[in-house]
Amino acid sequence: MLKTTRKNEIISKAAKLFKKRGYSAVTMRDLADALNIKAASLYNHINSKQEILATIIIGMAEAFTNEMEQIKNQPISTQEKLKKIIELHIDLTVKSPDAMACLNNDWMHLEEKLSYFVKMRADYEENFRIILKEGIAQGEIADRDPEIMLFSMLSTLRTLYIWYTKKDGVDAKTLKEQMPATLLNGIRN
Amino acid sequence: MLKTTRKNEIISKAAKLFKKRGYSAVTMRDLADALNIKAASLYNHINSKQEILATIIIGMAEAFTNEMEQIKNQPISTQEKLKKIIELHIDLTVKSPDAMACLNNDWMHLEEKLSYFVKMRADYEENFRIILKEGIAQGEIADRDPEIMLFSMLSTLRTLYIWYTKKDGVDAKTLKEQMPATLLNGIRN
DNA sequence: GTCTATATAGTGATAGAC
DNA sequence: GTCTATCACTATATAGAC
Numbered sequence: 001m002l003k004t005t006r007k008n009e010i011i012s013k014a015a016k017l018f019k020k021r022g023y024s025a026v027t028m029r030d031l032a033d034a035l036n037i038k039a040a041s042l043y044n045h046i047n048s049k050q051e052i053l054a055t056i057i058i059g060m061a062e063a064f065t066n067e068m069e070q071i072k073n074q075p076i077s078t079q080e081k082l083k084k085i086i087e088l089h090i091d092l093t094v095k096s097p098d099a100m101a102c103l104n105n106d107w108m109h110l111e112e113k114l115s116y117f118v119k120m121r122a123d124y125e126e127n128f129r130i131i132l133k134e135g136i137a138q139g140e141i142a143d144r145d146p147e148i149m150l151f152s153m154l155s156t157l158r159t160l161y162i163w164y165t166k167k168d169g170v171d172a173k174t175l176k177e178q179m180p181a182t183l184l185n186g187i188r189n
Numbered sequence: 190m191l192k193t194t195r196k197n198e199i200i201s202k203a204a205k206l207f208k209k210r211g212y213s214a215v216t217m218r219d220l221a222d223a224l225n226i227k228a229a230s231l232y233n234h235i236n237s238k239q240e241i242l243a244t245i246i247i248g249m250a251e252a253f254t255n256e257m258e259q260i261k262n263q264p265i266s267t268q269e270k271l272k273k274i275i276e277l278h279i280d281l282t283v284k285s286p287d288a289m290a291c292l293n294n295d296w297m298h299l300e301e302k303l304s305y306f307v308k309m310r311a312d313y314e315e316n317f318r319i320i321l322k323e324g325i326a327q328g329e330i331a332d333r334d335p336e337i338m339l340f341s342m343l344s345t346l347r348t349l350y351i352w353y354t355k356k357d358g359v360d361a362k363t364l365k366e367q368m369p370a371t372l373l374n375g376i377r378n
Numbered sequence: 379g380t381c382t383a384t385a386t387a388g389t390g391a392t393a394g395a396c
Numbered sequence: 397g398t399c400t401a402t403c404a405c406t407a408t409a410t411a412g413a414c
Contacts, residue, residue, distance in 0.1 A: 006397080021297060024213035028390060041398045043391065079377070105294065108210060132376070142378045147352070147359050148367045149376045155348040156341045163340040170336050178337045186375030187321070187338045188268070189331045195379080217408060230380045232409065 007045045010035065012098070014052045019101035019161075023053055023109045053106060054113045060103045061120045063092060072127050078135030082153075083180050085128065089157035090179060093164055094172045100161040128154065153183050196234045199224065201287070203241045208290035208350075212242055212298045242295060243302045249292045250309045252281060261316050267324030271342075272369050274317065278346035279368060282353055283361045289350040317343065342372050 002008050013034050017026045028049055032039040046052055071084045093100050110117055129150050135141030141149070156179075163169045191197050202223050206215045217238055221228040235241055260273045282289050299306055318339050324330030330338070345368075352358045 022211055022213055022294075024211055025298065027388080029388090037397085038399060039390085040392080040400080044397060049390065105211075109214065136378075139378055141376055142370075142374070144367050144371065144376075145359070145363055148363065148371050151352040151359065152345045152368075152371050153376070155351075156344040159344040159348065162344075163336070170334070170340065174334055174337065178333050179341075181331075182333065182337050182341050182375075184375050184377045185331070186371070186373050187330055187333075187342070188373045189325075189328055216406080218406085226379085227381060228408085229382080229410080233379060236409095238408070 010042060010045055011052055011055055015056050015096075015098035015102055018053070018056070018106055019098045023049075023102070023106040050111055053102070054110060056099050056102045057107055057110060057117060058113055060092065060096065060099045061117055064088070064124055065120050068124055068127050072131060078131055078138065078140045079184065081131050082135075082184065085131075086153075086157065086180050086183060087176065089160060090172065090175050093160040097161040097165045100158075104158050104161070125150065125154070156183065199231060199234055200241055200244055204245050204285075204287035204291055207242070207245070207295055208287045212238075212291070212295040239300055242291070243299060245288050245291045246296055246299060246306060247302055249281065249285065249288045250306055253277070253313055254309050257313055257316050261320060267320060267327065267329045268373065270320050271324075271373065274320075275342075275346065275369050275372060276365065278349055279361065279364050282349040286350040286354045289347075293347050293350070314339065314343070345372065 002012075010031070014026070014031050017031060017034060028039045028042055032042055035042075067088045068085070071081055071088070074081065074084075076084075107114075107117055107121075129146055132141055132146045132149055136143055136146060160175070164172070164175070191201075199220070203215070203220050206220060206223060217228045217231055221231055224231075256277045257274070260270055260277070263270065263273075265273075296303075296306055296310075318335060321330055321335045321338055325332055325335060349364070353361070353364070
């Protein structure tokens with residue numbers, strides 16, 4: 001999918017370092033060391049540290065935005081829509097766990113693209129909220145505060161990358177099998 | 190509870206800034222500016238930036254550790270224990286949302302106290318896991334992968350501070366009323 | 379308790395050789 | 397595509413005056 005150009009190597013290594021220590025704590029020298037080159041050499045491929053961050057985060061955010069647009073208008077039940085959203089988060093986490101971490105933890109360090117990102121994220125949450133409210137109106141979803149349900153689901157889905165990448169963590173197959181039931185039905189027997 | 194000494198003012202202002210931009214992105218000059226003093230003056234009250242971080246995070250982690258020790262040995266059902274854990278997270282989030290954010294986002298920047306923190310966190314998760322497994326064994330909790338349920342609950346509880354502090358967010362009363370049902374029963378009607 | 383001045387080390391980024 | 401050398405600036409932290 002993504003060609004293994006030098007630029008992409010730099011960006012994906014950066015995502016890995018940002019995941020572990022955060023954007024601000026990773027220096028261009030750290031990134032260069034991890035690639036066995038000197039910091040100055042990075043600038044033959046990228047324009048700035050900020051550009052790397054924006055590339056990582058905006059790419060992920062647009063992927064979520066595009067998929068949400070597909071899902072929200074489908075002629076399926078609320079529960080089916082929610083299952084598709086859960087699968088979307090699992091798929092993107094499995095594909096790009098490092099970028100998912102940046103998306104969650106380092107978005108506030110965006111500069112030029114910050115407002116664009118914040119709007120995408122607000123729209124995504126609003127679409128999620130609307131789907132939940134439709135479900136409540138139709139009796140599919142419990143009649144509780146939709147904000148609590150939204151926050152509970154999104155918190156879990158957004159931090160999947162922590163548990164997916166940790167040793168003795170959870171694998172993709174188990175996630176896909178059990179995440180929908182856990183979020184929709186809870187943990188009680 | 191906490192005396193309003195100059196030192197505590199510095200620490201609580203630091204927690205607020207760390208929450209917004211992260212430990213690494215906040216400079217001693219930023220912190221000093223926020224307190225309307227010069228950076229050098231901070232060092233009359235604290236020894237280092239690192240000391241501020243450790244004070245914030247270790248204090249929170251020990252509070253969680255102590256409460257979990259109380260809860261785990263009580264002669265009550267698994268569901269009652271889980272409700273007490275949920276309440277613990279809500280109470281500490283309401284009391285110290287800024288410190289909760291640091292605990293979640295900046296623990297990896299601990300230096301001397303890092304291993305102490307990591308052990309406390311692992312023990313907390315292990316106690317939570319044991320409680321869930323007991324619940325499964327006794328038929329109180331659904332017979333699914335306990336790791337998924339643990340991760341789903343902890344992800345939600347650990348990021349409460351995001352939703353509690355945001356405008357149009359969720360208030361403490363609603364959280365206490367609806368969080369247990371949402372996590373235990375899910376969102377399905 | 380705060381200040382000015384400063385030490386020491388790092389920061390992102392550029393210029394120009396190979 | 398990578399290097400060495402370097403610029404301009406910023407970081408944490410200390411010394412000592414008031």
